[in-house]
Amino acid sequence: MADTATRTIAVIDGNSLMHRAFHAIRQPMSAPDGRATNALFGFFNMFIKLVDTFRPDGVICAFDKGKPRVRMEMLPQYKAQRPPMDPALREQFPMVKELLAALDVPVAELEGWEGDDILGTLARRGEAAGYDMYLFTGDRDMYQLTTDHVKIVSTKKGVTDVAIMDPATVEDLYHGITPELVPDFYGLKGDSSDNIPGVPGIGPKKAAALIVQYGSLDEVIAHADEVKGKMGENLRAHVDDALVSRRVATIRTDAPIELDLADARFPTFDPAEVARAFSALGFTGMTSRLVRLAGEDAVVAARSALPEEAAPAATLSLSSPLTGDDARAALDEALSEDGWLGCALDDDRADGALFGLSHVLWVSAGEKNLRLEGEDADVALARLLREGRVAAGDVKALVHAVSPTDSSLPEAVAPAEVDPARIFDAAVAAYLLDSERGSFGLAELAEAYLAETLPAPTEELPEAALDAVRARLLVPVLRARLEAEDATGLFDDMEMPLLPVLAEMERAGLSVDVSVLAAQSAELGSEIDAMVERIHAEAGEDFNLDSPQQLSHILFDVLGLPTFGLKRTKRGFYSTNAKVLGDLAADHAIVAEVLDYRERSKIKSTYLDALPALVAGDGRIHTTLNQTVTATGRLSSSDPNLQNIPTRSELGHRVRQAFTVPEGSVFLACDYSQIELRLLAHLSGDEHLIAAFCEGADFHAATAARVFGVPVEEVTPALRSRAKAVNFGIVYGQQAFGLASSLKIPRAEAQEMIDRYFEAYPGVRAFLDEAVRTAHERGYAETLFGRRRHIKEFAQRNRQLVAFGERTAMNHPMQGTAADIIKLAMVGVERRLHEEGLAAKLVLQIHDELDLEVPEAEVEAVSALVRETMEGVCSLRVPLIAEVSWGANWAEAK
Numbered sequence: 080m081a082d083t084a085t086r087t088i089a090v091i092d093g094n095s096l097m098h099r100a101f102h103a104i105r106q107p108m109s110a111p112d113g114r115a116t117n118a119l120f121g122f123f124n125m126f127i128k129l130v131d132t133f134r135p136d137g138v139i140c141a142f143d144k145g146k147p148r149v150r151m152e153m154l155p156q157y158k159a160q161r162p163p164m165d166p167a168l169r170e171q172f173p174m175v176k177e178l179l180a181a182l183d184v185p186v187a188e189l190e191g192w193e194g195d196d197i198l199g200t201l202a203r204r205g206e207a208a209g210y211d212m213y214l215f216t217g218d219r220d221m222y223q224l225t226t227d228h229v230k231i232v233s234t235k236k237g238v239t240d241v242a243i244m245d246p247a248t249v250e251d252l253y254h255g256i257t258p259e260l261v262p263d264f265y266g267l268k269g270d271s272s273d274n275i276p277g278v279p280g281i282g283p284k285k286a287a288a289l290i291v292q293y294g295s296l297d298e299v300i301a302h303a304d305e306v307k308g309k310m311g312e313n314l315r316a317h318v319d320d321a322l323v324s325r326r327v328a329t330i331r332t333d334a335p336i337e338l339d340l341a342d343a344r345f346p347t348f349d350p351a352e353v354a355r356a357f358s359a360l361g362f363t364g365m366t367s368r369l370v371r372l373a374g375e376d377a378v379v380a381a382r383s384a385l386p387e388e389a390a391p392a393a394t395l396s397l398s399s400p401l402t403g404d405d406a407r408a409a410l411d412e413a414l415s416e417d418g419w420l421g422c423a424l425d426d427d428r429a430d431g432a433l434f435g436l437s438h439v440l441w442v443s444a445g446e447k448n449l450r451l452e453g454e455d456a457d458v459a460l461a462r463l464l465r466e467g468r469v470a471a472g473d474v475k476a477l478v479h480a481v482s483p484t485d486s487s488l489p490e491a492v493a494p495a496e497v498d499p500a501r502i503f504d505a506a507v508a509a510y511l512l513d514s515e516r517g518s519f520g521l522a523e524l525a526e527a528y529l530a531e532t533l534p535a536p537t538e539e540l541p542e543a544a545l546d547a548v549r550a551r552l553l554v555p556v557l558r559a560r561l562e563a564e565d566a567t568g569l570f571d572d573m574e575m576p577l578l579p580v581l582a583e584m585e586r587a588g589l590s591v592d593v594s595v596l597a598a599q600s601a602e603l604g605s606e607i608d609a610m611v612e613r614i615h616a617e618a619g620e621d622f623n624l625d626s627p628q629q630l631s632h633i634l635f636d637v638l639g640l641p642t643f644g645l646k647r648t649k650r651g652f653y654s655t656n657a658k659v660l661g662d663l664a665a666d667h668a669i670v671a672e673v674l675d676y677r678e679r680s681k682i683k684s685t686y687l688d689a690l691p692a693l694v695a696g697d698g699r700i701h702t703t704l705n706q707t708v709t710a711t712g713r714l715s716s717s718d719p720n721l722q723n724i725p726t727r728s729e730l731g732h733r734v735r736q737a738f739t740v741p742e743g744s745v746f747l748a749c750d751y752s753q754i755e756l757r758l759l760a761h762l763s764g765d766e767h768l769i770a771a772f773c774e775g776a777d778f779h780a781a782t783a784a785r786v787f788g789v790p791v792e793e794v795t796p797a798l799r800s801r802a803k804a805v806n807f808g809i810v811y812g813q814q815a816f817g818l819a820s821s822l823k824i825p826r827a828e829a830q831e832m833i834d835r836y837f838e839a840y841p842g843v844r845a846f847l848d849e850a851v852r853t854a855h856e857r858g859y860a861e862t863l864f865g866r867r868r869h870i871k872e873f874a875q876r877n878r879q880l881v882a883f884g885e886r887t888a889m890n891h892p893m894q895g896t897a898a899d900i901i902k903l904a905m906v907g908v909e910r911r912l913h914e915e916g917l918a919a920k921l922v923l924q925i926h927d928e929l930d931l932e933v934p935e936a937e938v939e940a941v942s943a944l945v946r947e948t949m950e951g952v953c954s955l956r957v958p959l960i961a962e963v964s965w966g967a968n969w970a971e972a973k
Contacts, residue, residue, distance in 0.1 A: 085211075088211075089129055089138045090201050090202065090215070093141055094142055097171065100118045100120070100124075104121045109874040115874075118171045119174055119178065122175060123178070123365055125234070126369075129232070135345060138184050138343065141186075144188040144192065145190045145191050153323060153326050156274050181357075182346075182348045195216075200333060216232075221330065222244055222252075223261035223262055225244055225246050225258045230243055232244075262328045262329040263297075263325055264283075264287060266321045269281075273327075275324045278313050300322075351380060367526075398447060399540075400448045406449040407459075413442070420463060421470050421546075421547040421548055421551030422443075423440075423472065424460075424477065424480055438452065441543050443548040460480055465492060465496060475582050484588070486697040488696065494582035503558075504574075506519035506520075508560075511561060512564060514710045524557075566865060577905060580905050580909045580921070583920075584704060585702070585703060587932070588700055589701075590741055591690060591700050593694060595737040603730075603733070607679050607680060610676045611624060614669060614673060617669045631652040631654070645659060685719075687737075689719065712902075732970050736969070740968065746933075747941060747963065747965040748931075748964055749942075750926075750927050751949065752962055755893040759893055760955075761956045763840070763842045764956070768840050769956050772957035776791070779800075782802040783798040783799050783802035801832065810893050818832065818833065858870060860888045862891065863953070903953075904952050908944070908949070909921055915940070915944070919932065919933040
């Protein structure tokens with residue numbers, strides 16, 4: 080038993096951590112009985128990290144109970160502005176207490192008191208008794224409790240990213256404010272999240288500066304006459320507010336809580352009871368990790384107490400790694416046996432290090448673990464990709480180790496040599512099973528899908544070695560799941576054949592003219608400067624346009640723009656987000672100019688200024704095309720994101736001018752015309768919609784004629800534009816509110832347009848209703864090719880979330896099928912380019928468009944090849960049309 084002097088006790092702020100977990104884990108999760116479990120999942124993930132990291136020998140969890148009477152007596156409006164708790168979070172509080180009871184963790188709560196004060200009380204009691212206390216919370220006002228023996232483990236983003244606060248880090252964070260001065264600091268700056276007023280106009284920096292200058296809040300008040308300007312006036316007028324705010328922000332340490340810290344021991348739980356409680360919620364991987372906190376004996380005990388399918392997993396024992404000649408011989412043997420081999424690179428060269436210290440390939444072959452280093456690793460990886468069956472968490476990254484994205488570097492294996500039937504990317508497989516998973520890392524996938532648990536990493540078998548094992552073990556399990564979901568065709572015929580195509584495109588990159596970027600940056604810079612001057616002149620004073628607070632002050636305080644219906648931010652000023660400014664721009668020229676300024680500044684910083692630094696040794700820019708990011712099945716682009724360049728704006732056109740092609744080539748673009756609307760016609764079978772496409776007429780004009788009841792020849796551009804908005808709105812499941820916002824028309828008028836649309840195309844209404852009905856029945860929507868999107872929102876009680884799920888059910892068949900079609904087109908185009916020995920290369924895919932760099936001599940052949948391939952991917956009830964255009968750069972090609 081640990082000596083009292085060295086005991087460590089962790090106290091968890093239950094309310095703070097449950098709120099953080101609920102908002103960090105947005106994907107809906109539910110127990111078999113339908114109750115939400117996302118906050119519980121996040122909370123206990125944090126709990127496991129807490130125990131693993133700090134190894135406390137006692138854990139207590141405190142909760143608020145009833146209204147915070149103690150503080151409301153001082154400040155009646157305390158926390159009054161907070162909205163009521165989300166019902167999906169509220170229902171998880173009794174559950175978290177039941178699960179803590181199963182873990183034998185004492186729960187501390189006291190009517191009328193907040194969990195903060197219980198933490199404060201226990202912290203001081205524990206410190207006095209000679210314990211080291213760790214307080215787990217997301218509330219910064221708790222920093223006042225830190226001492227040499229009381230540390231705050233402060234949750235930052237999400238729930239498992241933490242900072243450990245002691246007196247020195249608190250003082251660093253607040254520029255000289257020591258823990259005991261934290262209440263004084265809150266007395267001046269207030270806290271909008273708790274409705275603590277503080278002194279108006281004094282933010283964190285000024286509050287810290289004043290307190291450091293004078294030594295305390297009392298001294299600041301005593302010297303208030305010396306504080307100049309508006310700040311001094313506010314300070315003198317709000318002395319009482321400052322003193323009340325300090326009292327409210329002071330954590331109490333005298334809560335009459337009956338709990339003997341000597342009794343707080345961990346782990347003392349019954350492993351079988353924990354296993355039963357957590358596996359009943361479907362937390363199988365987590366159950367194993369929790370039970371393991373009490374050691375391997377607990378795992379054995381839990382397993383014997385539960386039916387096999389609910390029992391926590393056994394830990395695999397892994398053999399020591401083979402190296403040198405032994406590893407090379409084992410690799411030869413493994414390749415001859417032709418089984419799946421798990422592979423992972425442990426490569427610090429990938430971190431941008433100038434001189435990589437290690438370059439190790441781990442291979443999991445049956446019971447053997449192979450460690451190949453340096454040149455051996457390169458040779459082995461090339462062989463594996465040519466001859467082996469390779470499973471990994473990121474196969475494309477392995478391909479780039481032998482086919483670098485910078486095409487000026489030598490290539491040992493071309494992506495086209497990699498046989499799609501002999502690669503298994505575990506992340507892509509898991510993405511097909513659930514495209515909205517939070518993480519596709521191998522550790523998380525192993526926890527979710529494997530029956531066995533892997534040991535913790537060691538120096539001998541580090542994380543990368545375990546990843547190789549995980550990848551190999553996941554192959555049969557994920558393949559069985561893919562079969563159960565009818566997704567093997569998508570994996571084998573679409574996603575794995577696409578992977579080498581993406582690797583080849585990423586190596587090809589896009590040619591870019593840095594001088595064009597520089598000239599445009601200078602030109603846009605002077606335009607932006609002129610805009611700033613103009614905006615300052617209209618405002619009547621200089622201010623920082625990039626500061627939301629200063630912009631809000633100018634628009635709403637100085638210029639007096641209407642604030643009706645606007646929300647204030649946590650820091651107390653009116654929001655100036657894009658939605659707010661967009662609504663005001665039509666009536667106020669200065670707001671339209673601010674929006675224009677923002678767009679120009681973003682284009683300049685994101686593209687014109689940033690792209691030159693991303694040019695590789697081959698003089699080209701290499702984006703990464705991701706298969707596991709979007710929920711819809713579409714590819715995404717990152718580092719840099721080339722899909723985000725505005726399509727129809729003059730600014731986007733400017734950026735695209737810099738994407739050039741070498742002498743003697745053209746930039747060729749081929750995109751699907753109205754693919755999602757054509758898919759709506761095919762899937763709905765609506766005869767009028769099908770006729771509109773088959774007659775080859777102007778589809779939006781034809782819709783306008785039917786919806787507005789006028790002959791086609793009398794359709795005005797304005798009517799056509801409205802019809803186009805309705806057409807696309809229907810595809811995305813848009814309701815009257817959304818259409819009214821986008822067209823800036825009354826909601827009733829938007830509803831009438833939608834009603835007329837459905838009268839004109841009754842088959843569409845029937846199709847969308849059926850799509851929603853079947854999605855509710857099955858729990859997912861699917862594409863023509865069987866790509867499922869699970870709609871977890873249907874399990875929620877919040878009507879808005881359910882409505883979001885229903886819009887997903889309507890648009891996934893079109894959006895997801897369009898994504899599938901362009902992926903198949905990419906595979907087909909790349910295959911034909913190779914088969915026909917053409918030098919043209921695919922360089923980018925963006926939405927419904929494929930972009931190629933084509934030698935001038937091949938333009939006709941490649942145009943025909945790309946169009947035929949794109950149009951021939953599948954046969955619909957309406958023609959699938961692809962349109963080709965080209966030019967000297969990307970802008971001219973469009």
